[in-house]
Amino acid sequence: MFTWGVSTSSYQIEGAAREGGRRDSIWDTFSRIPGAVANGDNGDIACDHYHRYEQDLDLIKWLGVDAYHFSIAWSRVIPTGTGAINKTGIDFYNRLIDGALERGITPWPTLYHWDLPQDLQDRGGWNNRDCAKWFAEYAFQMAEHFSDRVKNWVTINEPFCSAWLGHLYGVMAPGIKDLQIAINASHHLLLGHGLAVKALREVSQESNIGITLNFTPAITLGSSDDDQLAVKLADGFDNRWFGDPVFKASYPKDIVEAFNKEIPIQSGDMEIISTPVDFLGLNYYFRQTVAYYANSKPLSYKQVTAPNVERTGMGWEVHAETFTDLLIRINSDYSPKEIFITENGSAWDDEVVDGEILDTKRVSYLERHLDAMFAAKSKGVPIKGYFAWSLIDNFEWAYGYAKRFGLIYVDYKTQKRIPKSSAYYYKDRIQKS
Numbered sequence: 001m002f003t004w005g006v007s008t009s010s011y012q013i014e015g016a017a018r019e020g021g022r023r024d025s026i027w028d029t030f031s032r033i034p035g036a037v038a039n040g041d042n043g044d045i046a047c048d049h050y051h052r053y054e055q056d057l058d059l060i061k062w063l064g065v066d067a068y069h070f071s072i073a074w075s076r077v078i079p080t081g082t083g084a085i086n087k088t089g090i091d092f093y094n095r096l097i098d099g100a101l102e103r104g105i106t107p108w109p110t111l112y113h114w115d116l117p118q119d120l121q122d123r124g125g126w127n128n129r130d131c132a133k134w135f136a137e138y139a140f141q142m143a144e145h146f147s148d149r150v151k152n153w154v155t156i157n158e159p160f161c162s163a164w165l166g167h168l169y170g171v172m173a174p175g176i177k178d179l180q181i182a183i184n185a186s187h188h189l190l191l192g193h194g195l196a197v198k199a200l201r202e203v204s205q206e207s208n209i210g211i212t213l214n215f216t217p218a219i220t221l222g223s224s225d226d227d228q229l230a231v232k233l234a235d236g237f238d239n240r241w242f243g244d245p246v247f248k249a250s251y252p253k254d255i256v257e258a259f260n261k262e263i264p265i266q267s268g269d270m271e272i273i274s275t276p277v278d279f280l281g282l283n284y285y286f287r288q289t290v291a292y293y294a295n296s297k298p299l300s301y302k303q304v305t306a307p308n309v310e311r312t313g314m315g316w317e318v319h320a321e322t323f324t325d326l327l328i329r330i331n332s333d334y335s336p337k338e339i340f341i342t343e344n345g346s347a348w349d350d351e352v353v354d355g356e357i358l359d360t361k362r363v364s365y366l367e368r369h370l371d372a373m374f375a376a377k378s379k380g381v382p383i384k385g386y387f388a389w390s391l392i393d394n395f396e397w398a399y400g401y402a403k404r405f406g407l408i409y410v411d412y413k414t415q416k417r418i419p420k421s422s423a424y425y426y427k428d429r430i431q432k433s
C-alpha cells in the first residue's frame with residue numbers, strides 16, 4: 001500500500017507556548033532576538049493547533065490521506081529536557097494520537113524538529129556530546145508512552161538545518177556562527193539519531209524507524225573544473241555529510257579535508273550512527289545552482305541566481321525532473337530499504353478572493369513533483385509514501401508567517417482554515433490513485 005499523508009511540526013503550528021507546563025525551546029528564545037525572525041513573528045500562538053487539533057484532524061480526514069506526520073515538542077513533554085515527564089504534555093499527544101486513530105489516520109511523529117528545550121541549550125545544546133544521550137532518553141520515554149499506538153517514528157528532521165543553519169550561519173535557532181560548533185552539532189545530532197533508533201527498538205521491536213534528511217542537488221552553469229568542484233562540494237556539504245554517516249558509516253573524505261577541523265568522533269560512534277533504519281525519510285524542495293568562489297567559507301563555492309528559472313515565493317528553483325534523478329541516485333548510493341517522502345511543497349503569495357484561494361502555482365508544483373516521484377518509483381526506487389508540506393500555513397521559521405506553504409489557508413486573525421485549490425487537487429489525486 002502507498003501511504004499518502006500531510007506534514008507539520010510542533011513549533012510551527014501548536015502555539016500554547018506557555019501552557020500546559022511547556023517550557024521554552026530554543027525557537028522561543030531565538031524569536032525574541034530583535035531582527036532574527038521577519039516581522040518579529042514567533043510561535044506563541046501560531047495556528048493554535050494545541051487547542052484546535054480536533055478541527056485539524058477533521059481536515060486531515062477530509063483530505064482523504066492515510067497518515068499524519070507531526071512532531072513532538074520535547075519541551076512540552078519533558079520541559080527541562082531531561083528528568084521529569086510533564087503529564088499534561090503527554091496527554092496532549094495522547095489526544096492527538098487517539099484522535100487521529102479514531103479517524104482512521106496513522107500517526108507518524110518526528111521526535112526532533114528543531115525545538116530543543118532551552119534548558120538543554122543552556123547546558124551546551126548539540127555542541128555538547130551529552131545531548132545525543134539526552135535525546136535518546138527522551139526517545140525512550142516517548143516510545144514508552146506512545147508505542148502501543150504509534151508504529152512509525154522519525155528520529156530527527158533535517159540535521160542539515162539544525163547543524164548548518166543553526167550553528168554555522170546562525171539564521172535559525174540557536175543562532176550560533178561557528179564552524180567547529182556546527183561540526184560538533186552535526187555529529188552529535190547523528191549520534192543522537194543512532195542512539196534513539198536503539199532506544200525505540202528496545203521498547204518496541206515492531207517499530208518502523210527512520211531519519212529525515214533533506215537533499216538539495218546542485219548544478220553549475222560554469223564549465224571549468226573549478227565549477228565542477230563547486231558542485232561536488234555543495235553536494236558534500238548538503239547531502240553526503242548527512243547521508244554517508246547514516247548509510248555508509250563514514251563522513252565524506254573530501255569535505256572532512258576541506259573543513260580542516262576536528263570531527264569529534266569517538267570509538268564506536270559510526271557504528272551507532274549507521275544502525276540500520278527501516279526507512280529513509282526524504283525531503284525535497286529545490287535544486288540549487290552553484291559557482292566556484294576560492295575565498296568562500298567554509299567551502300569554496302557559493303549559491304548563485306540562475307537566470308530564466310521558475311522560482312517559488314521563497315526564491316527556490318522549481319525543478320521536478322531533479323526530484324526523479326535525486327530519488328534514483330539516493331537509491332543507488334544508499335540502498336535504503338524504503339523511502340518515504342516526508343516533506344515536499346512550495347510557498348506562494350496566496351490571496352483570498354471571494355473566500356477562495358486559487359493557488360494554481362502550488363497545484364502545478366504538486367502535480368509535477370508527484371509525477372516526478374512516481375517516475376522514480378516506476379524505475380524501481382522503493383518509494384512507499386508521500387507527505388505534502390504542509391497541511392496548513394504556519395510559522396515558517398526565520399520567515400515568520402509571511403511565507404505560506406499550506407494546502408489549507410490560515411487566517412491568523414480569526415484562525416479560520418480555508419482549503420486552497422491545492423487541497424482539492426491533492427484530495428482528488430489521492431482518491432483516483
Ligand code: FCB
Pocket residue numbers: 009012157158161214283343389396397405
Ligand atoms: C523544511 C522544514 C519545514 C519547513 C519546510 C518549508 O526544511 O523541515 O519545517 O520549514 O522546509
